[in-house]
Amino acid sequence: MGFTTKQIHAAVEPDSITGAILTPIYQSTTFVQESVDKYLEKGYSYSRSGNPTVRVLEQKIAILENGADCTCYATGMAATQAVMQACLSAGDHAVISDVAYGGTYRLATTVYSRFGVDFTFANSADPEAVRAAIRPNTKLIFTETPANPTLKLSDIRAISDIATEKGIPHAVDNTFLTPYYQRPLELGANMSVHSTTKYFDGHNATVGGAVVADTKELDAKLRYVQNAAGVIMSPWVAWLTLQGTKTLSIRMDRQASNAMAIAEFLEAHPKVAEVRYPGLKSFPQHELAKSQSDGFGAMLWFEVEGGVSAGKRLMDSVKLCTLAENLGSVETLITHPVTMTHADVEPAERARVGITDGLVRLSVGLEDVEDLIDDLRTALAHI
Numbered sequence: 001m002g003f004t005t006k007q008i009h010a011a012v013e014p015d016s017i018t019g020a021i022l023t024p025i026y027q028s029t030t031f032v033q034e035s036v037d038k039y040l041e042k043g044y045s046y047s048r049s050g051n052p053t054v055r056v057l058e059q060k061i062a063i064l065e066n067g068a069d070c071t072c073y074a075t076g077m078a079a080t081q082a083v084m085q086a087c088l089s090a091g092d093h094a095v096i097s098d099v100a101y102g103g104t105y106r107l108a109t110t111v112y113s114r115f116g117v118d119f120t121f122a123n124s125a126d127p128e129a130v131r132a133a134i135r136p137n138t139k140l141i142f143t144e145t146p147a148n149p150t151l152k153l154s155d156i157r158a159i160s161d162i163a164t165e166k167g168i169p170h171a172v173d174n175t176f177l178t179p180y181y182q183r184p185l186e187l188g189a190n191m192s193v194h195s196t197t198k199y200f201d202g203h204n205a206t207v208g209g210a211v212v213a214d215t216k217e218l219d220a221k222l223r224y225v226q227n228a229a230g231v232i233m234s235p236w237v238a239w240l241t242l243q244g245t246k247t248l249s250i251r252m253d254r255q256a257s258n259a260m261a262i263a264e265f266l267e268a269h270p271k272v273a274e275v276r277y278p279g280l281k282s283f284p285q286h287e288l289a290k291s292q293s294d295g296f297g298a299m300l301w302f303e304v305e306g307g308v309s310a311g312k313r314l315m316d317s318v319k320l321c322t323l324a325e326n327l328g329s330v331e332t333l334i335t336h337p338v339t340m341t342h343a344d345v346e347p348a349e350r351a352r353v354g355i356t357d358g359l360v361r362l363s364v365g366l367e368d369v370e371d372l373i374d375d376l377r378t379a380l381a382h383i
């Protein structure tokens with residue numbers, strides 16, 4: 001079956017009692033046992049350890065990513081944290097992409113570092129830089145591609161080959177492209193990590209996360225953390241995310257074509273100094289994007305002539321593009337990473353990896369693209 005058929009039908013059965021076509025929201029803390037040592041057929045006991053609505057979403061995402069199984073979490077950060085808890089112990093070391101979501105950087109540098117875990121932030125655009133960062137005690141390679149916010153790409157195949165050679169699990173944060181456009185496990189990675197808050201939900205309604213594992217053994221380690229650390233997704237969030245997932249491919253195709261049109265408009269605009277979108281031929285890793293993904297996504301960034309103050313003026317002048325800190329939703333959102341999503345990354349580190357003060361991030365939504373371009377054209381005229 002094709003992706004769009006699977007995103008609608010995979011893992012979903014009509015309710016066996018009522019025939020309801022949508023998976024019910026099993027809003028129940030606990031599940032009655034048949035006897036002291038026997039659970040009912042499905043094996044549910046307590047919603048921290050597993051919930052039927054959450055389980056349907058997990059099975060659906062596992063099928064879409066072509067993985068062995070999936071665990072869903074309260075947030076995208078809870079998913080990233082589960083990967084770290086499943087793979088790392090005191091005394092271990094992990095290699096992380098030097099450009100990644102600011103929350104991932106914060107989790108590593110301010111939380112896990114207190115528990116005796118060491119991190120190297122490597123330039124994962126260069127697989128050999130990842131190899132060079134590996135130490136005898138490296139127990140996890142965590143890449144994010146395309147990376148938030150610079151869109152730097154990591155070569156998933158090449159890094160997975162290095163990880164396999166060294167016997168280290170490789171997790172890829174696949175939030176920006178989703179399995180519709182990129183399936184890291186098919187390229188050799190061991191885990192695909194998502195903030196479902198973004199494209200899976202797609203409507204700015206929930207926060208959630210998911211990790212798809214390539215083996216049942218790895219999934220079991222993650223599932224253990226999901227229960228032990230208490231980081232599972234709620235049934236309500238799973239239900240809303242199930243509804244969002246049914247239109248994932250349709251939304252992404254339209255959002256990506258909107259993004260391409262906006263990127264081309266910005267590239268030709270005299271007041272725009274620089275634009276980066278993986279679909280543009282001018283994108284430095286355009287060939288890598290084509291070779292490992294089926295699409296370029298709907299995230300782009302640009303800098304306007306006149307630096308930070310001009311960029312701020314633009315963000316204050318747009319009317320349809322909304323200044324807010326999310327991405328992947330039907331609404332087009334404009335963000336200033338330095339003061340918003342990446343405020344907790346050290347200024348020197350931001351400068352080193354190219355998160356400049358004037359960088360404006362655009363998460364392109366589903367609106368009519370002419371309206372979005374008009375909005376940007378008018379705002380640029382104010383500068």
Ligand code: PLP
Nearest residue numbers: 075076077101148175195197208
């Ligand atoms: N990974 C990426 C690439 C993100 O952009 C984000 C959030 O923006 C996260 C993970 C964290 O997800 P959440 O906000 O759902 O915790």
